[in-house]
Amino acid sequence: MIAKLTGTLDDFGPDWAIIDVNGVGYLVQASAKTLSHLGIRGDKVVVHTEMQVSETDMRLIGFASSGERAWFRLLTAVQGVGSKVALAILSALSVEELQRACAGGDSAMVARANGVGPKLASRIVNELKDKAGGIAPIVTGPGAAPIEGLGAVPEGSVSADAVSALQNLGFKPATASIAVAAAVKELGDDAGLNDVVRVALKRAAG
Template structure:
């Protein structure tokens, strides 16, 4: 079993890299993020590898980090998520972003990935929430606020402030984090306008 490959980048395809390891060219499928992080042709690179063996093919998948590899495997435990969709998710979200989205139950962020509809996104956050706690670095205050918003239990000004930031184009995760920070600074009695102002200030840092 191949666990890691180190060699020279030979060439790139739309979803893969050919890595020359002592004269043998390995075709390795990768997420868009990993492909973008690799050096140009002729330079040295290393990838963690997961090998899929089937009756009609052997396919290698490469990852820049062990965290990305772990998420690739975890995602495929979810019904409707195969290797292609898992790579699409990891092309859209970094392991840290995915971990936080799962911890917060942020279906909208997960659904940004190509080929992931609302139902699949909902299954991803529901089924993986308890399976990957070690990957999450989310602030407990943000997680609590997101849960309140999801369950429609957040105070009106807080929910309105988060909604306003989302409408301005920020992701739900970013908006919740910014308003959680604003709430800590302004106190529980702050109105929506003040929370929005402080939230935008937090996002501008």
């Protein structure tokens, strides 16, 4: 499965972008917020991806952060929410706003997204309310609060992806961060994602 693309922004439209990776153009569907984050044609970009395969279609969904991808997976697990609706929600709300809406039971905020009525918004908030606190997005960049045990984590780095992976498996942000920090310390800064996740899982589960 394709989990991440690093390449050049070749072209883009209202809900898609083409990422050129060593001469191969990958078409990815994306939210408006992700597309605005990518920049202009010719810029180097890193896109986290989710592949969806059905009997009649195969598509690649792109995200500016692993946190946005985690929310996409949660949203599409709710009955009545397909990839189109999930991307509409992620276009209307930032990850932080979506998290606050679900944690606070604010279905009206979720209903701001195109194609999301009050009934569906209430279902989304009710089903994701208990999960909202467990997938806090990794905040990076100037002024970002450091993650416990890791300090400032560059978005797209092995540490950031490993923390996200553990959180997607149900570990709390603090537990995931401490376990990844210990794994990186044990394996070294050049360790690959799979190795870091494997060692971090042992520490988190222990």
